[in-house]
Amino acid sequence: MLELRKDLFADERDDNLKEIGKPTQRQDMLGHVTATSTYFNDHKLQGMLHLKVLRSPHSHARIRRVDLSEAERQPGVRRIIRGADVPRNLNTLLSLINFGKDDEPSLAVDKVRYKGEPIVAVVADSQREAFEALAKIRVDYEPLPTVFDVEEALKPGAPVINETYPKNTFTYHDVYDHQKLRFGDVERGFAAADHILEQRYQMSPIEHASTETNGSIAAPDTNGRYVVYTSTQALFFSLDTCAKILDVPSNKLHFIGGTVGGGFGGKVDTVTEPLAILGAMLTGRPVRYMIGREEEMLYCAPRGAERIFIKDGVSRDGRILARKFRCLFDSGAYTRLSSYAAVKCAAHLPGPYTIPNVYADVYCVFTNRVPATAMRGFGVTAVDFAIECQMDKLANLVGMDPMEFRILNAYRDGDMKAHRREAKNTALIECVQVAAEKAKWRIRDDFKRMSSRKDGGGPRAAVPATPREPALVTSPASQQRTVYDRPAPPPPEPLRPPPSPPPAAAPSHGAMRFSSVFGSRRR
Amino acid sequence: MAKTPLQFRHNGRDVAIFVGGGMSLLGALRDEVGDFSPKFGCGQGGCGACTVLIDGEPVLSCITLAESVAGKSIETADGLKNGPELHPLQTAFMEAFAAQCGYCTPGMLMAAKALLDRNPAPSRVEVVEAISGNICRCTGYEPIINAILAAAARGAERRA
Amino acid sequence: MPVVVRTFATPAEAAAALASDRSARFIGGGTFIMRALNEGDVGISTIVRLEERALSQIRTIGARVAIGAGATLAQILRDRDLAFLHAPARSIGGPAVRTTATVGGNLFAPSPYGDLAVALLALDATVSVMSGYGARDMPLEEFLAGRDRAAGTIVLSVSCDRPPNPDSFRFRKVARVKPKGVSVLSIAAYVPAVGGRVSGARIAYGAMAPTAIRAKAAERALEGRTLDEAGVAAAVAAAAEGTSPATDAIASAWYRREVVGVHLRRLLLGREA
Numbered sequence: 001m002l003e004l005r006k007d008l009f010a011d012e013r014d015d016n017l018k019e020i021g022k023p024t025q026r027q028d029m030l031g032h033v034t035a036t037s038t039y040f041n042d043h044k045l046q047g048m049l050h051l052k053v054l055r056s057p058h059s060h061a062r063i064r065r066v067d068l069s070e071a072e073r074q075p076g077v078r079r080i081i082r083g084a085d086v087p088r089n090l091n092t093l094l095s096l097i098n099f100g101k102d103d104e105p106s107l108a109v110d111k112v113r114y115k116g117e118p119i120v121a122v123v124a125d126s127q128r129e130a131f132e133a134l135a136k137i138r139v140d141y142e143p144l145p146t147v148f149d150v151e152e153a154l155k156p157g158a159p160v161i162n163e164t165y166p167k168n169t170f171t172y173h174d175v176y177d178h179q180k181l182r183f184g185d186v187e188r189g190f191a192a193a194d195h196i197l198e199q200r201y202q203m204s205p206i207e208h209a210s211t212e213t214n215g216s217i218a219a220p221d222t223n224g225r226y227v228v229y230t231s232t233q234a235l236f237f238s239l240d241t242c243a244k245i246l247d248v249p250s251n252k253l254h255f256i257g258g259t260v261g262g263g264f265g266g267k268v269d270t271v272t273e274p275l276a277i278l279g280a281m282l283t284g285r286p287v288r289y290m291i292g293r294e295e296e297m298l299y300c301a302p303r304g305a306e307r308i309f310i311k312d313g314v315s316r317d318g319r320i321l322a323r324k325f326r327c328l329f330d331s332g333a334y335t336r337l338s339s340y341a342a343v344k345c346a347a348h349l350p351g352p353y354t355i356p357n358v359y360a361d362v363y364c365v366f367t368n369r370v371p372a373t374a375m376r377g378f379g380v381t382a383v384d385f386a387i388e389c390q391m392d393k394l395a396n397l398v399g400m401d402p403m404e405f406r407i408l409n410a411y412r413d414g415d416m417k418a419h420r421r422e423a424k425n426t427a428l429i430e431c432v433q434v435a436a437e438k439a440k441w442r443i444r445d446d447f448k449r450m451s452s453r454k455d456g457g458g459p460r461a462a463v464p465a466t467p468r469e470p471a472l473v474t475s476p477a478s479q480q481r482t483v484y485d486r487p488a489p490p491p492p493e494p495l496r497p498p499p500s501p502p503p504a505a506a507p508s509h510g511a512m513r514f515s516s517v518f519g520s521r522r523r
Numbered sequence: 524m525a526k527t528p529l530q531f532r533h534n535g536r537d538v539a540i541f542v543g544g545g546m547s548l549l550g551a552l553r554d555e556v557g558d559f560s561p562k563f564g565c566g567q568g569g570c571g572a573c574t575v576l577i578d579g580e581p582v583l584s585c586i587t588l589a590e591s592v593a594g595k596s597i598e599t600a601d602g603l604k605n606g607p608e609l610h611p612l613q614t615a616f617m618e619a620f621a622a623q624c625g626y627c628t629p630g631m632l633m634a635a636k637a638l639l640d641r642n643p644a645p646s647r648v649e650v651v652e653a654i655s656g657n658i659c660r661c662t663g664y665e666p667i668i669n670a671i672l673a674a675a676a677r678g679a680e681r682r683a
Numbered sequence: 684m685p686v687v688v689r690t691f692a693t694p695a696e697a698a699a700a701l702a703s704d705r706s707a708r709f710i711g712g713g714t715f716i717m718r719a720l721n722e723g724d725v726g727i728s729t730i731v732r733l734e735e736r737a738l739s740q741i742r743t744i745g746a747r748v749a750i751g752a753g754a755t756l757a758q759i760l761r762d763r764d765l766a767f768l769h770a771p772a773r774s775i776g777g778p779a780v781r782t783t784a785t786v787g788g789n790l791f792a793p794s795p796y797g798d799l800a801v802a803l804l805a806l807d808a809t810v811s812v813m814s815g816y817g818a819r820d821m822p823l824e825e826f827l828a829g830r831d832r833a834a835g836t837i838v839l840s841v842s843c844d845r846p847p848n849p850d851s852f853r854f855r856k857v858a859r860v861k862p863k864g865v866s867v868l869s870i871a872a873y874v875p876a877v878g879g880r881v882s883g884a885r886i887a888y889g890a891m892a893p894t895a896i897r898a899k900a901a902e903r904a905l906e907g908r909t910l911d912e913a914g915v916a917a918a919v920a921a922a923a924e925g926t927s928p929a930t931d932a933i934a935s936a937w938y939r940r941e942v943v944g945v946h947l948r949r950l951l952l953g954r955e956a
Binding site: 547566568574577582583586588590637651652653654655657 | 685686687688690710712713714717718720721722727730732776777779782862863
């Protein structure tokens with residue numbers, strides 16, 4: 001069943017493996033088959049109350065008035081929680097590592113920015129009574145213009161979704177509205193190419209649809225602490241997020257994770273815990289906030305959609321000479337983790353290939369959609385989908401076998417990557433060779449003999465001259481402008497003037513270690 | 524709120540509880556009987572995580588009115604073990620790595636039990652049909668199908 | 684208001700309870716009512732149950748079959764006399780859904796659900812209903828057309844003739860997820876032949892309109908034809924006439940209209956889906 005190709009890179013390995021390669025039973029498997037694995041909801045707490053939220057029916061609207069008078073009188077209602085009750089009602093998940101500005105309320109106060117945004121939380125004796133109270137809440141909305149498309153959101157004059165980021169893009173290092181990758185000169189690369197291929201790729205948002213929905217139960221515990229049973233994938237992350245939102249020291253919270261009934265990235269946003277704990281604080285009783293299935297599908301975070309433009313210049317012998325990306329992440333109405341996804345995307349470009357000229361602009365864009373979150377390699381999986389579709393198309397364009405095309409362009413040990421780091425321990429070539437073997441896909445002998453450890457470095461180890469912006473080529477060389485399977489999109493217009501040059505202290509290329517996540521510390 | 528008394532057999536034991544109007548069998552089992560083995564996955568009868576057996580037939584407890592099971596015999600995953608001994612399906616699931624997050628597992632086990640109790644030597648197609656109402660988001664189903672076939676084969680060996 | 688469950692022993696009492704309470708709903712197998720309650724539908728306050736053995740019985744009198752509205756899809760699958768309904772019954776839900784889902788409930792199932800009703804429509808079934816006005820029979824087609832205005836009506840049974848030649852009745856459900864999934868569309872075709880030529884065809888669609896409907900244009904175009912490529916061509920060309928499919932999470936209206944003819948053709952020619 002499991003085959004280990006120990007022949008590959010054999011001399012690099014110490015092969016006295018004790019665990020790897022042997023099927024080891026999961027430590028929770030007995031619990032799973034005896035149904036004794038404990039998920040957050042497998043607890044019966046005396047007097048537990050049920051929390052449900054009122055969600056905005058509008059994608060973008062001002063909240064003029066919230067009338068709770070009738071709802072508060074409903075039988076079984078213990079407490080109705082509003083934004084003003086939340087000690088720190090504005091947060092962003094990555095503020096825990098000083099990345100990003102607080103932009104998202106736990107409960108909306110003056111404005112809603114996506115359909116389904118929570119406005120008010122009802123805590124009642126039963127779920128049914130919570131639903132009945134929700135039905136009695138009256139909210140006056142003033143609908144606002146909406147924007148659902150990442151390119152529309154970037155146009156001047158687009159509705160401002162979040163005043164924290166008035167240009168509808170996340171701001172990196174307080175200054176930059178996108179991530180930038182520059183390596184060599186793509187315009188010269190395109191001019192020297194025999195073929196140009198420009199394509200647009202679009203990934204949809206993807207719902208994790210774990211069999212268990214998000215949820216948590218919070219209860220007053222001894223010593224003034226609160227115990228929280230939660231579905232979160234990120235126990236300490238969620239604990240610290242709650243400590244911040246509720247403005248309590250983190251040692252006031254006792255988080256007990258259990259088995260997560262499927263996460264896939266969809267259980268990190270810490271959506272239910274803050275309100276469940278606050279409900280427990282305000283009622284003195286255990287409170288459960290469990291997301292229903294339709295709620296989860298419609299209003300809880302999916303993997304964000306991504307729109308990716310790739311323009312490649314390839315020579316007729318199959319070498320990619322230049323690759324230019326424009327990636328637009330649809331973060332939805334709030335940042336959550338998309339700022340980080342864009343960084344990961346930029347760090348992944350141009351894919352596991354050595355391309356002498358690379359240019360990328362990666363934007364984290366806000367729209368009036370449900371905020372996006374992590375899922376299975378978010379930031380990378382979508383851009384790989386785009387890159388690999390593009391590789392197949394390029395191979396077809398130059399008349400080359402797609403496997404051989406990848407081997408030809410693969411990075412090798414010693415090559416300089418677009419991030420100005422030496423490629424080490426590369427293995428794409430071997431992966432493609434084994435895949436071809438397993439699929440009984442014939443590749444030529446010289447491609448079978450290629451290796452990640454050969455033919456890298458040397459002139460491929462150099463950092464090429466990289467202009468701040470590529471030279472504008474006045475007359476295109478004799479190149480074949482190729483329309484592939486759809487009309488080529490119009491070239492992206494410069495939507496805003498390029499950002500003013502960074503302060504002199506920042507390096508122009510090369511020397512500094514690439515690190516975008518940890519910006520300047522803010523206190 | 525007036526509650527209705529409800530008596531039924533639960534994993535071989537007689538239970539008597541009170542249920543509010545409209546309470547589902549899933550809610551009754553978890554909140555009143557204290558059996559957490561059937562899980563809430565959708566509340567719509569679409570995912571199968573709440574599958575239990577009523578008089579031997581598979582049923583979705585989240586869309587079953589609790590009151591409707593008066594006098595009937597309910598089996599859940601909690602009752603599969605025989606004392607300390609695992610049910611052959613449980614052993615087979617372990618050996619075939621047929622669970623990752625484990626949330627669909629109780630429902631899968633009950634759907635499988637309903638199949639094998641009625642049809643001890645199912646074909647692969649019959650196994651797939653038997654679990655067609657159970658969603659798994661982790662394993663890709665193959666290990667689960669293999670586990671059920673293995674349990675059936677082992678049962679056949681024992682009877683031979 | 685908390686939910687109240689009222690259980691009755693006769694259809695007349697149950698119908699009266701429904702008629703007197705706008706927030707009352709009749710529960711069959713519970714696949715729709717319980718789902719609505721679980722998702723927080725506070726418009727349902729009273730659930731009306733009927734516990735009457737006769738409602739679940741299946742009776743065969745000669746060629747005529749009468750299925751109690753309380754009979755479950757699993758019951759249908761266990762009954763050899765109802766083999767002609769096994770394909771549609773098996774296509775619905777999974778085994779657990781079929782244990783509780785009732786025939787009567789399927790007649791009320793909103794599009795794109797209700798695949799058994801599609802088969803019964805092609806069989807020109809009659810329904811026996813109980814309402815505030817008492818019991819009466821009506822063609823299934825009439826029932827479906829007036830279904831939304833039929834608050835307080837309880838279906839008692841559904842009757843139809845068993846097709847004399849099993850091959851003349853075909854059913855296909857097109858779904859993205861197999862073996863069970865919600866319909867992109869479903870087709871039931873009753874195509875009896877006299878001397879190799881179709882006579883008195885009835886074709887019904889599911890998920891091509893707010894309720895199951897007859898494809899009358901296709902039926903007319905099939906009359907007197909043979910079931911081969913040339914013979915079915917006119918019916919296939921008219922396949923989408925009279926349909927008004929919805930765009931929903933399963934498929935777009937455009938897609939449904941595009942493929943209904945493709946699947947009709949395959950069904951009429953006896954080809955794989």
